[in-house]
Amino acid sequence: MKLNLITAFLIGIVVSVVAIADTLTLKDNHPETYEVVKGDTLWDISAHFLNSPWLWPRLWQKNSQIKNPDLIYPGDILTLIWVDGEPQLSRKILKKLSPTPRLQEKQAAIPTIPLASISSFLSRDHIIDPALLTGAPRLLGDGKATPRFFEGDIFYGQGQYDKGKLYGVYRLGEDYIDSVSKEFLGKQLIFIGLSEVSKNPNVSGTEQVTPHDFISSSREARQGDLILPIPEYETLPAYFLPQSVPKTMQGQIIAALNNSKAAGKWDIVVINKGQRDNVQIGSMFSILRSGPGILINKNSVVYQKYASKLDQIGSPDIKIPAERIGELLVFRVYDKVSIAMIMRSTEVIAPNYKIQGLAF
DSSP states (O other), X not given: OHHHHHHHHHSOOOOOOOOOOOOOOBOTTOOSEEEOOTTOOHHHHHHHHBSSGGGGGGGTTTOGGGSOGGGOOTTOEEEEXXXXXXXXXXXXXXXXESSSEEXXXXXXXXXXXXXXXXXXXXXXXXXXXXXXXXXXXXXEEOTTOOSEEOTTOEEEEESOOOTTOOEEEEEEEEEEEOTTTOOEEEEEEEEEEEEEEOOOTTOOOOSSEEEEEEEEESSOEETTOEEEEOOOOOOOOSOOOOXXXXXXXXXXXXXXXXXXXXXXTTOEEEESOOGGGTOOTTBEXXXXXXXXXXXXXXXXXXXXXXXXXXXXXXXXXXXXXXXXXXXXXXXXXXXXXXXXXXXXXXXOBOTTOEEEEOOO
């Protein structure tokens, strides 16, 4: 029952889709055509045309040639046209002459964001309530008292396991704490590698232990690591639909994943907003850098010198508001936190930077 609860928690959340309504604004220096190249994302392509690239679905939603934006490929020529008073992209398939026309062979479709950057955080690394792991089976070691295990090794796991099923080896990582309320938000569950019941005829188990083949690893496993059933690998959606979030929703970046002290474009961060705050997959947030606080107060020399003019403002204190320096997109949602990708940043982003809902 415990393993079933953990498995249910680890399975991903379905992407929800909502309509996006806002006015499209083209960049002053936007191109009239664009040839899609390998490595492009829908976000990158939209950024060539729009001041607000998160409105990318509007660029082709009315165009019958591009009904599915996940079916845009390297080599396609995108041409800017106007439909019902709004800019749209029309696709023309690239042709080659050699010596007669033939369609260029298709490569992988263009995703919204770099899927390789988030794949491990969708199906492997997680944030979890450690109470769910009470009594979960552990890696016990081997008959030689080996302290560390790598791909190709055999180790014993506590309890019984199903043959032919994949299991994940995990380790608990850092605690996530809200820096303002000091509330405990969850604990990082770090993916170590994959194992399965050993097929080696020279090892056998008992009712208390089962031998495992360590079939792949991203880092070394250790005695005491968790062994949990891993969900079937999810097929990543080709695109994540941006979701508008009210500006009244405010929070913070509480951590940059991979133990990074700073982050930039395409990096992954944890925010202190989750399901309980109605955050969804695709929710968009602005990243804010707080101003330096009060610049002038009534006790300062500057205020005394310009008191008469400053009093006309109606307040003796002058503050600099927070400055928007980027945007992030949520791609995994938990109860109290979410994992997001930084889509744009004009400077290095650090934990405790504020975020605010991006309404559009």
